[in-house]
Amino acid sequence: MTSFPRLLIIGLDSAEPSLVFERWRADLPTLNRLMAEGVYGELESCIPAITVPAWSCMMSGRDPGELGVYGFRNRVDRSYGRMVVADSRAIRFPRLWDILGDAGWRVAVIGVPGTYPPSAVNGTLVSCFLAPSTDATYTFPPTLAERLAAWSAEATPGHTYLLDVPDFRSDDKARIVRDIYAMCDQRFAIAEALIREERPDVLMLVDMGVDRIHHALWKHMDPQHPLFVPDSPFADAIHAYYRHVDTQIAALLAHCAAETAVLVVSDHGARPLMGGVRINQWLIAQGDLTLHTIPDTPTSLDQADVDWSRTRAWGAGGYYGRIFLNVRGREPQGVIPPAEYERVRTDLAARLEAMPGPDGRPLGNRVFVPQRLYRAVRGVAPDLIVYFGDLAWRAVGTVGGNGLFTRENDTGPDDANHAQHGLFIWRDPQRPGRGQRLGNVQIYDILPTLLSRFNIPIPAGLRGTVLEL
Structure with missing residues (x-):
């Protein structure tokens, strides 16, 4: 019998390698174990190192120029003022879940930036923060939204499903932190429910909370920040959230098979905004x-x-x-x-x-x-x-x-800017690693490497190369 899922991808938007690999590694037992049992390293992002287009670059193996997506908002013509948000309709290349779905894999996709409006997949898809609200059709199939609402209410009583943290660039830091935790808990609860009820071959979720808490609270923890807040009640907030995410990853892994291959990955890193x-x-x-x-x-x-x-x-x-x-x-x-x-x-x-x-x-x-x-x-x-x-x-x-x-x-x-290098951690029970730290890995290498690992034909013309893992 096939174990489910065969592949689990946990995206942590903006997760900073210096925090995970050095500063806080001892406080992150799950990620530490995955590193020790696999391989890991910095992941050079695309240029620009921006959520949109970076996740689509990673999942399609194409660069921003090939995608025609140069940021969150893009000029649609040569007029002076017309810029529009680049949503899923801007991506003209297949992404990982499309390729695997065509190969017969059941897929589950949760919150990956660049997936609204939702497209049809061989499985289930919950689109991203680009959705204007949950009143829009933001899932595939559309009926999944009803189940999603029930799972979210159970995971976070009093919260409806959060597509994003509302107004995360504001001074209401306590409310922002509450919403970040709620959004995280909902994403992981939905992932557990989909593994249990849909038995996907591949599940990918992206937690946006890491990015949002960096932007909201970096100056509260970093003395190098020009607007550093000494003795802040939020001094430990980012550290605590990383620990919380680590526990959520552990809980999700408990719902996966022993044979499940695991990729933890970020689209870019973070640094203090000067x-x-x-x-x-x-x-x-x-x-x-x-x-x-x-x-x-x-x-x-x-x-x-x-x-x-x-x-x-x-x-x-x-x-x-x-x-x-x-x-x-x-x-x-x-x-x-x-x-x-x-x-x-x-x-x-x-x-x-x-x-x-x-x-x-x-x-x-x-x-x-x-x-x-x-x-x-x-x-x-x-x-x-x-x-x-x-x-x-x-x-x-x-x-x-x-x-x-x-x-x-x-x-x-806004307290933080993006950094050019994110991170990846790869743990594969069929090919155990020994905690090696790899260098010179690019965001474009992820797709061909995953396809090669599972013997799926690699589309011609990808920018990246297959990593020897």
Whole structure:
């Protein structure tokens, strides 16, 4: 008789390797045991190291350029203000559960970013935080939502099913922590119920709580954070949550067969957020972006009166920066002659790399050209991608007010940025490891490695390679 599941994937969005592998390893007995019995290491994310598109890159083996997904929101055309959320309809390549389902595996997918609207699978799927609410159809089959509500109510009395932590960028930290725990407990309870009732061959869940608690509370635990809160009542909150997740993983493993292969994985890591670079304000100071009237207070660029006839470049904010050039014949009011495009882009990239920080020393920006970074460039890609301070700083897109650098975030209180390296832990009872720590592993290697392990044909053209585990 086949044991269920054959493969269990536990995604911990933003789980930071330095915390799991070093600082808190002794406090995480389940993860420690999986490491000791298998192999583990840092997992280099895609660029940009962002939840959307990183999970889809991992599960499809394709890079953001091939997917045409360069962040949470993307330009849909060459107009100046139209950006839309990249949901499941943007992903045109099969992901792991599609490939396994086509091979006859029963699948169960819970909360993997990039799965709303839900698509038909050979099994069950609970979509992600992109769903607007539980009033929308967010499961496959749609009737699964009724069972989900009952399982959630049993796991967390008083809470309806949480697609995400509501308003996790706010100052109500106690409520945020309560919701993070409730969301976690619901995800793992649903996973246990699906294993028990559906007997899937593969189950994958992603817990978003690790990411949300980093963003909400990093300054409460880290003396290196510029806004560190000494003697905070939340000083141990992130540590405690990692321990809680560890116990939930142990409970879920108790519902799995002894033969179940286990992958614990994160899409990127985390680090303290040093502040924000007001990228459009910098472009104004550089003479690349011109406004008819500059607002007195920080204002979204979408709400500003931009003089496009005298603008060469503008930017979009987020955990990284995106720069768009205003090219003649490409954008509606483009001014850069196509023949000058590469020269202008190269010059702007050099100025971004040389940008001084608040102390006058180089900020340490990394600037990427999509055509050199990706194997293909689909959709409307940014002309430049920027890691400010190598992700120590985020991009803030507002214009108006004073200064190029800010401690305030334009989307609400936020303590952490993403780090380029997440983590993976692989424990396979059929191929026992000895606790080796592997290096040079990329997010693109996950899909071909899993398919190879289970003797599933690997689609042609994947970016990653099969790891020798």
